[in-house]
Amino acid sequence: MKILVTGGNGQLGSELKVLSALYKNYDFTFIDVEEVDLTKEDSIRAYFADKQFNFLIHCAAYTAVDKAEEDTALAYAINAGAVKTLAEICVEKKIRMIHISTDYVFDGEANQPINELAKPNPVSVYGKSKLDGENHVLSLLSNAYIIRTAWVYSTFGKNFVKSIRNLASQRETLGVVSDQIGTPTYAYDLASAILQIVAAVHEGRADEPGIYHFTNEGVTSWYDFAYFLVQESKLNCKVQPISTAQYKTAAVRPKFSLLDKSKIKATFAVQIPHWSESLRICIEKLTN
Ligand SMILES: NC(=O)c1ccc[n+]([C@@H]2O[C@H](COP(=O)([O-])OP(=O)(O)OC[C@H]3O[C@@H](n4cnc5c(N)ncnc54)[C@H](OP(=O)(O)O)[C@@H]3O)[C@@H](O)[C@H]2O)c1
Numbered sequence: 001m002k003i004l005v006t007g008g009n010g011q012l013g014s015e016l017k018v019l020s021a022l023y024k025n026y027d028f029t030f031i032d033v034e035e036v037d038l039t040k041e042d043s044i045r046a047y048f049a050d051k052q053f054n055f056l057i058h059c060a061a062y063t064a065v066d067k068a069e070e071d072t073a074l075a076y077a078i079n080a081g082a083v084k085t086l087a088e089i090c091v092e093k094k095i096r097m098i099h100i101s102t103d104y105v106f107d108g109e110a111n112q113p114i115n116e117l118a119k120p121n122p123v124s125v126y127g128k129s130k131l132d133g134e135n136h137v138l139s140l141l142s143n144a145y146i147i148r149t150a151w152v153y154s155t156f157g158k159n160f161v162k163s164i165r166n167l168a169s170q171r172e173t174l175g176v177v178s179d180q181i182g183t184p185t186y187a188y189d190l191a192s193a194i195l196q197i198v199a200a201v202h203e204g205r206a207d208e209p210g211i212y213h214f215t216n217e218g219v220t221s222w223y224d225f226a227y228f229l230v231q232e233s234k235l236n237c238k239v240q241p242i243s244t245a246q247y248k249t250a251a252v253r254p255k256f257s258l259l260d261k262s263k264i265k266a267t268f269a270v271q272i273p274h275w276s277e278s279l280r281i282c283i284e285k286l287t288n
Pocket of ligand 1: 009032
């Protein structure tokens with residue numbers, strides 16, 4: 001069973017690499033921009049010309065949310081154009097596609113956990129480009145999986161956890177936005193859920209293509225997340241709540257991003273740890 005993972009050097013791709021060791025019967029290939037530049041359709045098609053895979057786990061993306069507001073063409077090329085090309089290749093080569101998307105396809109106006117039937121309405125270029133990518137997948141492939149996630153962190157790559165630890169070790173106080181609500185996702189837990197889906201589909205235990213939501217369990221704000229992180233990391237920095245209005249960013253972020261994970265739990269019996277439990281594990285890895 002051959003699995004191709006794009007974004008192999010990113011947060012999620014790196015966690016999939018770690019977990020691939022547990023799936024000894026599967027043959028994994030990890031690629032990143034050095035192997036295939038997703039801005040170049042020729043480069044994508046040339047890579048697949050002489051290769052066959054059973055699954056494509058598409059983790060690569062343009063993820064610089066604020067930069068995307070200026071860098072619109074590049075964000076769309078990677079998050080929508082390349083996804084269309086990959087979905088077309090999956091049709092031609094009968095590859096099962098697992099595409100990763102985001103809570104930023106929603107506008108944040110909901111007031112209860114957002115399920116997969118909720119109508120997207122992205123408010124940023126990043127969110128719009130990711131929604132275009134989802135729509136290409138859905139219109140080309142009836143057997144693909146789209147997994148929307150949120151607030152991803154890991155020991156790998158750049159993320160909120162590493163930035164806050166870094167700032168908190170240098171400063172006495174730190175203001176963090178307290179009026180945006182959601183749930184963090186430890187990329188290791190997401191990678192584990194994705195591989196559980198791949199295994200269930202491969203072994204014929206479950207196969208219900210479509211959109212799924214995945215984050216860790218629980219609900220928090222960026223402020224509470226940072227507060228817990230600084231306490232657990234034993235850093236001497238006072239984390240203070242600030243409002244979105246006090247923290248100007250180029251891209252608008254959804255106020256409320258709590259994703260409902262009932263579907264993935266019911267369909268694939270995925271066990272999801274609470275965000276605080278997973279954050280403790282990540283802190284321990286970062287500390288040691
Ligand atoms: N991070 C989050 O908070 C978050 C939240 C919700 C959803 N998601 C989604 O989750 C997925 C995984 O995110 P992540 O956090 O693992 O992202 P990440 O750490 O930013 O990794 C993205 C990967 O894509 C690669 N990439 C970028 N441009 C490329 C190109 N032109 N050609 C080939 N590869 C390219 C990057 O390579 P380089 O580093 O070499 O550029 C990187 O390895 C993405 O679909 C993302 O949209 C992320």
